[in-house]
Amino acid sequence: MSSGSDIVxxxxxxxxxxxxxxxCLRLAALFLxxxxxxxxxxxxxxxxxxxxxxxxxxxxxxFPSQVSQIDFQLLPFDPSTENSSDPFWLxxxxxxxxxxxxxxxxxxxxxxxxxxxxxxxxISPMIPxxxxxxxxxxxxxxxxxxxFSFFSHLSVLDAANKQAQGHPASFIGDAxxxxxxRLPIPRSSIPPLxxxxxSLFEKIFMEDSPKLTKLDGIFINTFDEVExxxxxxxxxxxxxxxxxxxxxxGPFMPCEFEKAPEEENSDGSLMKWLDGQPEGSVVYICxxxxxxxxxxxxxxxxxxxxxxxxxFLWVVKLKMVDKEDDEDLEQVLEPxxxxxxxxxxxxxxxxxxxxEILGHSSVGGFVNHGGWNSIVESxxxxxxxxxxxxxxxxxxxxxxxxxxxxxxxxxxxxxxGEVVVxxxxxxxxxxEMMNNESLKLKVLQLKDAARNAAAVGGSCDIKIKxxxxxxxxxxxxxxx
Ligand code: UDP
Numbered sequence: 001m002s003s004g005s006d007i008v009x010x011x012x013x014x015x016x017x018x019x020x021x022x023x024c025l026r027l028a029a030l031f032l033x034x035x036x037x038x039x040x041x042x043x044x045x046x047x048x049x050x051x052x053x054x055x056x057x058x059x060x061x062x063f064p065s066q067v068s069q070i071d072f073q074l075l076p077f078d079p080s081t082e083n084s085s086d087p088f089w090l091x092x093x094x095x096x097x098x099x100x101x102x103x104x105x106x107x108x109x110x111x112x113x114x115x116x117x118x119x120x121x122x123i124s125p126m127i128p129x130x131x132x133x134x135x136x137x138x139x140x141x142x143x144x145x146x147x148f149s150f151f152s153h154l155s156v157l158d159a160a161n162k163q164a165q166g167h168p169a170s171f172i173g174d175a176x177x178x179x180x181x182r183l184p185i186p187r188s189s190i191p192p193l194x195x196x197x198x199s200l201f202e203k204i205f206m207e208d209s210p211k212l213t214k215l216d217g218i219f220i221n222t223f224d225e226v227e228x229x230x231x232x233x234x235x236x237x238x239x240x241x242x243x244x245x246x247x248x249x250g251p252f253m254p255c256e257f258e259k260a261p262e263e264e265n266s267d268g269s270l271m272k273w274l275d276g277q278p279e280g281s282v283v284y285i286c287x288x289x290x291x292x293x294x295x296x297x298x299x300x301x302x303x304x305x306x307x308x309x310x311x312f313l314w315v316v317k318l319k320m321v322d323k324e325d326d327e328d329l330e331q332v333l334e335p336x337x338x339x340x341x342x343x344x345x346x347x348x349x350x351x352x353x354x355x356e357i358l359g360h361s362s363v364g365g366f367v368n369h370g371g372w373n374s375i376v377e378s379x380x381x382x383x384x385x386x387x388x389x390x391x392x393x394x395x396x397x398x399x400x401x402x403x404x405x406x407x408x409x410x411x412x413x414x415x416x417g418e419v420v421v422x423x424x425x426x427x428x429x430x431x432e433m434m435n436n437e438s439l440k441l442k443v444l445q446l447k448d449a450a451r452n453a454a455a456v457g458g459s460c461d462i463k464i465k466x467x468x469x470x471x472x473x474x475x476x477x478x479x480x
Contacts, residue, residue, distance in 0.1 A: 008114045008471050011040040011106055013099065013126065015119035016091035018051045018289035019373055023142045023221050024119065025059045026252035030464050032066050033456070037468060040068045040109060042102065044095045048087050049322045051289055051351050054260060062257035070105060074098045084200045087321055088290055093200055096125045103132050114471040117219070120151075123208035136216040136474065143372045144400045145222045145230035145248065147393040150185055152240045153178050155210035166206050169195040180233025183403065189395035192415065201392075213242040217467070221250035221376055223459065225449035226404045247467070249460045251376045251450045254355030270313065271356065273346050277311055280364035282345075283430055284357055284383075286315040287369035287416075291390050292325075293317060295332050296420045302337050304426025305345065310434055312345035313363070315352055325349065358383050365433045366407075369416065370394030375401050380454075382447035384408075384440055386433045390416030405442035408433055 010031055014024035031037045041060065047053045060069045075098045077090065084090055099122060106113060106129065116137045118126050123139060130137035141148050157171055164170035172195070175184035193201035212218075224231065227248070233239050234246040274282065283305065287293060293301070298316060305312045318332070319325040329347060330338060341347055354374065357363060358381040368374045370389030375397060378385045385407030389395035398409035410429050413421045433439070453459045 006036045006472070007038050007111055008034075008036060008468050009038045009040065009109065009111050010115045010117055010471070011042060011109070011113050013042045013102070013116065013118035013122060014044070015095055015121045016044070016048050016052075017088045018049060018055065019371060020119055020121070020142050021052050021055060022258075022373055023252050024117075024140055025055065025257070026255055027117070027140050027219055027221075027249065028059075028067075029063075029255050029257070030249065030252070030460065031468065032063055033461070034465065034468050036472075038066055038068070038111075039063070040070060040106075040113070042070050042072050042105075044072050044074050044091070044098070046074075048091050049289065051322055055258065058257045058260070062255075072098070072102065072105070075101070083198065089200050092121045092204065096122060096204070099125045099129055102129055107133055114474070115216075121204060121208075123211050123215070127211060127214055136471065138217045138219060139215060140219040140221075142221065143393045144397055145220050145227040145234060145246070146181065146185075146400050147372075147396045148218070148220055148246070149178050149181055149230050149234055149239045150176060150190075150396065151205065151209055152212050152234070152243060154205060155212070156240055158206065158209070167197045168202065168206070169197055178233065178239055180236055180238035181230055183399070185396060185399075189389075189399060191392045191396075193392070212240065213244065215244050217244050218246040219249050220246055221252045221372065222248050223250045223450060223453040224248060225446055225453075226250075226379070226406070227400065247463050249463050251380050251454055251460075252373075253380065253454050254359075254377060258353065258355060260351065260353055270346060270348065270352060271360065274313065274357070274360045274362045277362035279361050281311050282360075282362045283308065283310045283312040283365050283367060283434065284314075284363050285312060285367040286352070286354060286374070287317060287390060288371040288374055289322070290320050291317060291369045291371075291416065292320050294417055294420070297417070298329075298332050299337075300420055300423045301426060302333055302341060303423030304421075304430065306337075306340055307423055307427035308430040308434075309427075310344075310364075310430060313357065314341075314345060314347045316347060316349050318349075322351065365430070367430065367433075370398040370401070370409075372397045375406060376450075379406050379443065379446045380450050382444045384433050384436065384443045386410070386429055388413055388416070388421075404446065405439070406446055407443070408436070408439070 012028050014021045028039050074094045113135045116130050120141045161171035175186045177184045193199045231248050366378045367386045370387045387398035387401040387409045389398040401407040402409040
């Protein structure tokens, strides 16, 4: 590590799942654009998925002199707090229970830390850590500014409804009105686990929402052309009085370090297949890193894609965790369907480099699960989305996708697995996405805005530079 008082040293603490790790590392990469910035990456071990551990190795080897990595062995599960079967949520809880152990590790770093940037899911347990180190603490939020507004406004709603005893299921009515935000959030879009009293999700949200005012800032993977209204509401103090500055530092760009070697994915053959397809002709389907699709829905999806008449590249996930997803698609789909699929498209069950796929000129539309990283990546490449929110905040994300003009959202499809959406409906929606010229135009405008925001000298770059300067000044004050 280069030495000297000019170095700004930032520690990043991610949480579980590729959808949380990816944006953390992309944000770290934005800091690393600045030569005098050094990053210490805390990596909670063991990771849940293989995709996460691969990404960590590639990130660290891409910045050998600017990044130090610290493996952080987590405490074992506490069975008394486990009320979830979701391995990623259990890992959130495990990381939350372990982070106090970071205090001696982080306080012995040299040069001393200037800031801590951690995942949204770690707010309460990280406050004593940053307090004890006396460093500014920031969170990175992996979803939309709309969702963040909802999350922060929860504490206000809760305080106004004490008789509901902290249960959103009781104090949330038909819709949530957030001051400064025109469109209310309907109850049907609220993450289902938040409306489940006693769930881990509810516990973390309700414990952390009132603590947001203790932070020094919030980084959100969004930009003004997509979410100006929510960003303005957050920073006006209307959503929650006393909220620290929320910085729209998106769109987080796909980075060079994310490119996986051939043995980790099927990109080689897949990219060759895409090369052979006409421009804008392929529908790409992928439901992120941790959303499994039921067998019934997979069958309807296959029929629907065939009925749409479009070529397609389909990434299928039958299990939530990649290392357990070992079933062949042939065991789910009839041989004649498999034959037709192979004539018209490409189906894979491996990890793919989504950034590269969305950047390929043959891809004309993206059917996804309302994952915000995926939608931002689609905007980044000017590809319209069909956003089918499957779980969590993904309906709220789908609202943003539809409202910003990035795509369409068939709200009547409900949550993933709620009903089996029939092939005819899927075919109809795919055609709507692929044929809609005004949608294509709008997404291309958003793409331009995204590229401008993320460019060197763009709004995102300027914000990061300003924050680094502020951290440097704070450090000088402490030293004198
Ligand atoms: N992703 C990928 N290859 C895959 C599946 C997912 O690169 O085979 C990446 C995708 O590009 C995105 C992230 O995984 O960056 C998924 O995040 P998102 O917020 O879209 O959804 P989540 O997986 O968190 O539900």
